[in-house]
Amino acid sequence: MSALRVAIVGCGKISVNHATAVHAFQDAELTAFCDPELGRAEALRDRFGTGAVYSDFSTLLAEQSPDVVCICTPHPTHEKLVLEAVAAGAHVLCEKPLAVELDSAQRMIDAARDAGVRLGVLFQRRYWPAARRIRAAIDDGLFGTPVLGECTVQLGRDRAYFEADAWRGKWSTEGGGVLMNQGIHYIDLLQWFLGPARTVTGHISTFRHGDYIEVEDTAVATVEFTSGALATIRATSIAAPGLGARVSVTGDNGATASITEFPEGQPACNDVWAVPGQEEYTLPWDPAIDSDPPLSAIHERLMPYHRLQVEEFLTAIAADRAPEIDGVSASHALQIVQAIYESSRTGRKVRLAD
Ligand SMILES: NC(=O)c1ccc[n+]([C@@H]2O[C@H](COP(=O)([O-])OP(=O)(O)OC[C@H]3O[C@@H](n4cnc5c(N)ncnc54)[C@H](O)[C@@H]3O)[C@@H](O)[C@H]2O)c1
Incomplete structure (x- = not known):
């Protein structure tokens, strides 16, 4: 070949x-x-x-x-x-x-x-071992039926970040703010764990960066999934210092696991793994950590997971099969982000198309 x-x-x-x-x-x-x-x-x-x-x-x-x-x-x-x-x-x-x-x-x-x-x-965070461990545990039935999720994104961005690239911070050239650019990674994980979403209620606002961006810097939402599972989403780019991101899942058998990425870009760990019979707890917080590393350091830490996804994609092409994360799979998180924008605009709960 x-x-x-x-x-x-x-x-x-x-x-x-x-x-x-x-x-x-x-x-x-x-x-x-x-x-x-x-x-x-x-x-x-x-x-x-x-x-x-x-x-x-x-x-x-x-x-x-x-x-x-x-x-x-x-x-x-x-x-x-x-x-x-x-x-x-x-x-x-x-x-x-x-x-x-x-x-x-x-x-x-x-x-x-x-x-x-x-x-x-590209949704390389799905290649974190800690994320795959949760997905595999759900597939193995260790959560019974997943019924509750949480996605919390508390990142730090400043004026210099938005002004460095002219396309950032505008609806016409970025298409959204913290949800569309950063939050979508974690919303993708949330729906990867909990399945297709059915309804979304959300609010967006711009609290801190409004002098130089027009898109949202903060958002909250509740999501109901077709399985009946419920989840909350909280995302902001105003945290100072940045506090990373966390996605957690609870099953109807009481099992809970979460992944925490801190500082941003650091491969996530399962900070809570409260699955019956195999409980592990990790506290990742260390005040000495540089909580707002430069973008170059964030990207470098993400590199191994970009590599895993690029390898998977190229292997799929060579084998003439579909890649793991195709356009349909990647559209689910976009659908939730768009529904949060619509709900915030209209004040209504948004029912998603199948
Ligand atoms: N997966 C991740 O973790 C991750 C991290 C950062 C960025 N991204 C995504 O990667 C994309 C680029 O982000 P970035 O931070 O590298 O932006 P960037 O501004 O650093 O780079 C974008 C480049 O695209 C070029 N460009 C613009 N229009 C073009 C065109 N029509 N044809 C060819 N080149 C064109 C620009 O000149 C610029 O060099 C975005 O979709 C962003 O959301 C993903």
Whole structure:
């Protein structure tokens, strides 16, 4: 089998994780990098020492015919790039969120299916061993039926973070705030544990960053799942210091387990594993920890899990099977985020489509 030819589109901060993972994968080669800011594509190419650089994606597709395209650009740009890539016959691994609107996500899912190519979406936190341990324990019946969930996201962001990249903080270029950008990772875990959501009630607000962002910096919501399970979501980017994130699940047999990520980017641990017969408790809090590491450190700590998901995706492509996290799977968290926005706007409980 010849190596998969992989192109990276969007050569900003997170593209390094994709390129590192592809570079390390035995049966893939980095063949092209694209960014309208060509210097960024050149810098990434130089770091890995291989591949052509482009400022225009259509030209890249025409000249390189990549087998796989990794999309690492701001949220509302994903659809155009995904549609162009799949029309050219490339499989696509897109950064989260796949889209900022469900209709847009559906168009990408349909286009990939019609073109006969695979569409995967990055939610690398599902590859944390602590998260997989909960999913496996649910599958093994150790929680009976999961009936209660909690998702708490208390991250620290400041003015400099929002002003560093012009696309952040605006509805038109980011599509949302703490829910759409950061919270969606943990909402994805919540629904991975509890199954499809049925109704959502939520409120969003902007308490601390309002002088320089228009999207929400804080949100709360309650979710009812089709199984009957209930959950709360609390997300903010105003915590100072940042306090990481936590997702927990309780079963109707009383078993509870949670994962805590602290500081942000640190692989989560099962801080509570109160499963009958196998109880373990870990207290991760240490005041000496740097609770607000720089984004580069956060991304570096996430690297091994990006790598696991990129490997899984490339292995799926080589084996001609669907990736673990495809467009449909990735749309569930987006559906909950969009429902929180709608509920906050209308003041009503939102019933989700199947
Ligand atoms: N999975 C994770 O943990 C994680 C972490 C950080 C970011 N992300 C996601 O990755 C994506 C990018 O985030 P980032 O922090 O790297 O942003 P960034 O601003 O650092 O990089 C984005 C890059 O895309 C380029 N770009 C913009 N429009 C483009 C286009 N049409 N074609 C090609 N390139 C284009 C920009 O010039 C920039 O270099 C977002 O979807 C974000 O949510 C995911």
